[in-house]
Amino acid sequence: MRNNGWAQEQEFAALEGIRWTQVMGWGRMSNASDEKSFEDFPYERNPNYDASWDQAAVSRAVPQLAGFPSGHLAWDQEPWRRFRDASCRRMAREFLEGVKDEVK
Incomplete structure (x- = not known):
């Protein structure tokens, strides 16, 4: 993707918000982190994630x-x-x- 310095992050913009039940999980990151890739960050699953969102498309x-x-x-x-x-x-x-x- 041209003009996107973060294309590898596979992020999406969302208009009018994201439902909490759509969030699969998260990891805490900072610019000062020593981690080299996303795999290095501890991942916390959202216990409220609703798998029916797996059928949704962007x-x-x-x-x-x-x-x-x-x-x-x-x-x-x-x-x-x-x-x-x-x-x-x-x-x-x-x-x-x-x-x-x-x-x-």
């Missing part, structure tokens, strides 16, 4: 929600160029409106 990439700072080089590249002058808040509302029937 949405497609949504470049209009990138939210790069003003003047960022990515705004001159596709696919972000066409959203350079758009309000991220408006784009988020439009995205949520478009997926509301899929997210129940």
Whole structure:
């Protein structure tokens, strides 16, 4: 993924929050840690995780929600160029409106 310095972390953005029952677990990390990879961090499972979320899927990439700072080089590249002058808040509302029937 271009313009993403953390692509290896496989993280996702979430609009309108994440339910606690969707969280499988967590690990505490800090910039000062000696650990070299995620496997080195102690992992704590969420006892409230609901496995029915395993059937859920993430949405497609949504470049209009990138939210790069003003003047960022990515705004001159596709696919972000066409959203350079758009309000991220408006784009988020439009995205949520478009997926509301899929997210129940």
